[in-house]
Amino acid sequence: MTATAPVATAPATRGPMLMLDDVHTYYGHIHALQGVSIEVEQGEVVTLIGANGAGKTTTLKTISGLLHPREGRVLFEGSDISRTAAHHLVRTGIGHAPEGRRIFSRLSVEENLQMGAFTRNQKEIGPELERVMTLFPRLRERVNQQGGTLSGGEQQMLAIARALMSRPRLLLLDEPSLGLSPILVQQIFSIIREINEQGTTILLVEQNAQQALNVAHRAYVLQTGHVVLAGSAADVASNESVRKAYLGED
Amino acid sequence: MTAAAVGRRGRRFGRDEFRDVLVRHRTVSILVGMSLVGFLLYFLPYVPPFSLFNFHQAWLNSFASAGVFVLLALGLNVVVGLAGLLDLGYAAFFAFGAYTYAYGASPFSGNHAPFLLMLFLGAVVAALFGLLLGAPTLRLRGDYLAIMTLGFGEIVPIVFLNTDEYTRGTNGIGGIYRPDLPILGPFGALDNFKYFVVMVFIITITMILLYRLQDSRIGRAWMAIREDELAAAANGINTVTTKLLAFAIGATTAGFAGVFNASKLTIVSPDQFLFAVSFTVLAMVVLGGMGNIWGVAVGAFVIALIQSTFLTQLNQFVSTFRGIPVLDILSRVNFIQYQFLLYGIALVLMMLFRPEGLFPSQRRRMELRVAEELDPEAEAKALEAAAASETVAGGGEPTDPVVVGAMGPPPGSDEDTARPYGDDRS
Numbered sequence: 001m002t003a004t005a006p007v008a009t010a011p012a013t014r015g016p017m018l019m020l021d022d023v024h025t026y027y028g029h030i031h032a033l034q035g036v037s038i039e040v041e042q043g044e045v046v047t048l049i050g051a052n053g054a055g056k057t058t059t060l061k062t063i064s065g066l067l068h069p070r071e072g073r074v075l076f077e078g079s080d081i082s083r084t085a086a087h088h089l090v091r092t093g094i095g096h097a098p099e100g101r102r103i104f105s106r107l108s109v110e111e112n113l114q115m116g117a118f119t120r121n122q123k124e125i126g127p128e129l130e131r132v133m134t135l136f137p138r139l140r141e142r143v144n145q146q147g148g149t150l151s152g153g154e155q156q157m158l159a160i161a162r163a164l165m166s167r168p169r170l171l172l173l174d175e176p177s178l179g180l181s182p183i184l185v186q187q188i189f190s191i192i193r194e195i196n197e198q199g200t201t202i203l204l205v206e207q208n209a210q211q212a213l214n215v216a217h218r219a220y221v222l223q224t225g226h227v228v229l230a231g232s233a234a235d236v237a238s239n240e241s242v243r244k245a246y247l248g249e250d
Numbered sequence: 251m252t253a254a255a256v257g258r259r260g261r262r263f264g265r266d267e268f269r270d271v272l273v274r275h276r277t278v279s280i281l282v283g284m285s286l287v288g289f290l291l292y293f294l295p296y297v298p299p300f301s302l303f304n305f306h307q308a309w310l311n312s313f314a315s316a317g318v319f320v321l322l323a324l325g326l327n328v329v330v331g332l333a334g335l336l337d338l339g340y341a342a343f344f345a346f347g348a349y350t351y352a353y354g355a356s357p358f359s360g361n362h363a364p365f366l367l368m369l370f371l372g373a374v375v376a377a378l379f380g381l382l383l384g385a386p387t388l389r390l391r392g393d394y395l396a397i398m399t400l401g402f403g404e405i406v407p408i409v410f411l412n413t414d415e416y417t418r419g420t421n422g423i424g425g426i427y428r429p430d431l432p433i434l435g436p437f438g439a440l441d442n443f444k445y446f447v448v449m450v451f452i453i454t455i456t457m458i459l460l461y462r463l464q465d466s467r468i469g470r471a472w473m474a475i476r477e478d479e480l481a482a483a484a485n486g487i488n489t490v491t492t493k494l495l496a497f498a499i500g501a502t503t504a505g506f507a508g509v510f511n512a513s514k515l516t517i518v519s520p521d522q523f524l525f526a527v528s529f530t531v532l533a534m535v536v537l538g539g540m541g542n543i544w545g546v547a548v549g550a551f552v553i554a555l556i557q558s559t560f561l562t563q564l565n566q567f568v569s570t571f572r573g574i575p576v577l578d579i580l581s582r583v584n585f586i587q588y589q590f591l592l593y594g595i596a597l598v599l600m601m602l603f604r605p606e607g608l609f610p611s612q613r614r615r616m617e618l619r620v621a622e623e624l625d626p627e628a629e630a631k632a633l634e635a636a637a638a639s640e641t642v643a644g645g646g647e648p649t650d651p652v653v654v655g656a657m658g659p660p661p662g663s664d665e666d667t668a669r670p671y672g673d674d675r676s
Contacts, residue, residue, distance in 0.1 A: 090486030102481040119486035
């Protein structure tokens with residue numbers, strides 16, 4: 001694992017890759033996102049941290065089209081995607097590894113990965129499989145095994161790998177460390193860093209704020225549907241209230 | 251990747267290779283297989299146990315009628331088995347096919363369109379209604395969808411019942427013209443062989459098309475939706491159109507069945523399309539082996555024959571017991587009346603002892619035999635590796651494959667994962 005946090009490499013010429021502009025999302029009557037504005041520059045790892053129910057997952061689902069905002073706009077590479085359906089956004093270049101992994105538990109690892117490349121030309125799948133399995137050697141060992149029989153960590157790897165199969169330019173990761181042992185958490189985060197170094201922009205939702213801030217360039221802190229703090233990962237990590245609330249320090 | 255190539259070992263090499271050939275040349279296999287089945291069925295009634303029961307003509311008649319249920323089961327299998335959408339009102343589409351033919355070729359309407367044209371039209375009309383029903387309801391999931399389709403299945407026959415002017419209500423539309431086909435010529439009431447041939451032909455075509463669909467991109471999309479709809483959407487599958495397509499294709503098949511049935515019975519009436527039909531077809535799909543096209547076809551055929559022939563024969567057989575002490579009770583039982591009781595018992599027993607159906611699909615077989623399929627060596631290695639890296643893991647451990655086989659869904663499947671997305675309105 002590299003110890004130093006990588007430096008942001010943002011081409012300022014084209015504007016941010018992803019921009020949420022005062023987004024309000026509801027579940028029925030529940031006002032989950034109450035005006036969230038965030039930006040993600042190309043090449044960055046940006047993390048959203050916050051407590052349960054702060055709206056982190058809702059934010060990701062709003063971006064990937066699984067939910068649509070009632071107010072505000074979501075811009076991806078300059079175009080408004082607030083109303084675009086999820087399946088369409090996969091083609092546009094947004095990959096989403098949803099919360100709770102949601103792998104196809106009765107399909108084999110290989111079939112899961114093929115499903116991830118559903119939007120792509122079937123001829124391109126081979127090299128893509130190769131690339132993803134190089135990133136996750138464990139999946140190669142288990143290629144014919146049923147998804148549901150994998151261990152928790154392997155399932156998480158499969159979820160990330162599956163999202164990568166569509167070759168997204170922006171990868172949304174929802175709680176990749178959830179329920180994993182400390183060693184596996186380390187592994188997953190070093191893979192996230194690797195994916196980013198290969199050129200994929202990442203928006204990462206995490207409860208494990210320590211690890212997330214370690215890998216991210218910038219961070220947003222969400223609280224009850226609002227962004228309460230934004231800044232470079234280092235700044236956020238050194239913020240007093242963040243240290244108290246999320247990093248478990250007095 | 252072919253299904254047969256997954257996790258197989260040398261000891262069953264011959265059989266697997268055979269299966270592999272069948273999969274690779276599916277269309278040819280179906281053509282050859284169905285011709286064989288056709289020939290066998292034609293000669294079967296001459297063979298003793300069968301020849302004792304009934305005349306050859308009566309058998310051919312039962313086979314053709316059973317074929318209607320085979321078609322229905324094949325269609326419902328697309329909706330329930332492949333796409334995983336529970337449809338309890340499937341008989342409605344059967345009704346649309348039948349009534350379309352009644353309008354196209356009967357004295358009541360004054361039209362006499364050719365059978366083949368009506369076969370096509372009946373399927374189109376049924377498919378359109380499939381889309382019409384699907385569009386508003388397919389946003390719902392699971393139980394909600396089942397209840398909606400149940401409602402639709404109830405409404406359709408009632409509408410046909412109450413719009414007397416157009417459908418002649420309870421009496422139904424009678425005197426429907428029989429087919430008149432090239433080569434086979436005009437059909438008569440006793441031309442059971444002609445109906446039989448046409449049925450074999452329709453089923454063959456349907457099976458070829460359904461297998462093609464199952465192996466296509468659409469088939470994979472159905473599989474993904476059946477497994478996890480949200481994940482399917484997150485992987486770029488348009489869940490709405492994919493589900494609609496499943497509904498439309500299921501309805502198309504039911505349309506074929508409806509047209510054929512109307513042309514054979516020469517009458518359509520609302521009572522032919524009650525919930526009992528939807529239920530019977532669903533039971534056939536479950537008993538045959540959900541998701542397995544040929545399994546479902548065999549299941550439907552056997553059950554339909556039991557229903558139409560075996561139970562009648564059983565009645566006649568037990569009636570010979572009259573007057574004999576003890577057995578006399580049996581002689582008073584009308585087994586046809588107990589049809590649904592028998593279905594019920596069969597379903598309960600199936601769910602307890604063979605939940606994957608009589609002829610499970612490759613996938614379900616795999617699922618229920620994970621232990622056997624895994625390479626023991628790789629498994630041992632994996633367990634070792636997992637134990638080393640995951641001593642403190644909280645999110646599920648390498649599963650004992652035997653447990654998976656015995657306990658149903660593997661860990662991490664819907665059943666044991668918290669579902670934060672249960673909101674069907676979203």
